[in-house]
Amino acid sequence: MAELILITGGARSGKSSYALEVSEKKSHSRIFIATCPSIDQEMSDRVTRHREERQGRGWQTIEEEIELAALFPEKVQDAGVVLIDCVTLWVNNILYNYGEEKVDDFVIKNLCLKWLLAMENFPGTVICVTNEVGLGVVPENRLARKYRDLVGTCNQLIGRKADEVVLVSCGVPLKIKKKRS
Numbered sequence: 788m789a790e791l792i793l794i795t796g797g798a799r800s801g802k803s804s805y806a807l808e809v810s811e812k813k814s815h816s817r818i819f820i821a822t823c824p825s826i827d828q829e830m831s832d833r834v835t836r837h838r839e840e841r842q843g844r845g846w847q848t849i850e851e852e853i854e855l856a857a858l859f860p861e862k863v864q865d866a867g868v869v870l871i872d873c874v875t876l877w878v879n880n881i882l883y884n885y886g887e888e889k890v891d892d893f894v895i896k897n898l899c900l901k902w903l904l905a906m907e908n909f910p911g912t913v914i915c916v917t918n919e920v921g922l923g924v925v926p927e928n929r930l931a932r933k934y935r936d937l938v939g940t941c942n943q944l945i946g947r948k949a950d951e952v953v954l955v956s957c958g959v960p961l962k963i964k965k966k967r968s
């Protein structure tokens with residue numbers, strides 16, 4: 788892969804819009820990989836809002852909740868930039884589909900590494916969106932604590948491999964890891 792960029796932030800921080808902007812500067816040939824399952828009206832409304840935001844801006848959308856590794860490189864090979872939105876929901880989907888008891892730090896690390904490795908054969912730029920889920924109080928619920936930790940593990944893996952990491956807060960991007968020139 789030419790470049791890996793990780794964009795993180797809180798809910799409704801503006802990270803998705805920023806990720807679109809950055810992607811559009813990278814290439815005219817763009818694929819949006821959505822990991823969000825449309826399970827209720829609230830989710831559907833969010834998805835509709837995002838689809839409208841991309842409308843007429845040259846995006847092709849692939850909805851894939853689990854098998855990110857299977858998309859690379861063949862299914863996205865014509866794209867100059869691939870945007871994955873978002874890692875947080877991918878972790879959620881893994882927990883839900885595999886069964887919470889079957890997913891621990893080791894399992895999530897390996898699953899995340901699988902798609903990071905698959906991306907290495909993709910010649911374009913990959914941009915991943917994630918959430919900073921660990922900044923608030925420690926959740927009372929055990930599953931919520933586990934989820935928070937698994938997301939943190941994936942964010943670290945991707946962040947270490949990334950050329951650039953950007954934290955978006957209040958709609959403002961802050962580069963926290965910069966590519967060496």
Ligand SMILES: Nc1nc2c(ncn2[C@@H]2O[C@H](COP(=O)(O)OP(=O)(O)OP(=O)(O)O)[C@@H](O)[C@H]2O)c(=O)[nH]1
Pocket residue numbers: 796797798799800801802803804820821822823824825833834837838848850872873876
């Ligand atoms: N299934 C599906 N999901 C989509 C599509 N477009 C966007 N999404 C999902 O929308 C989710 C992000 O939406 P929000 O929850 O509104 O984002 P947010 O965290 O509140 O806001 P920002 O920080 O501003 O991005 C991501 O998980 C995407 O996968 C799509 O076309 N299909």
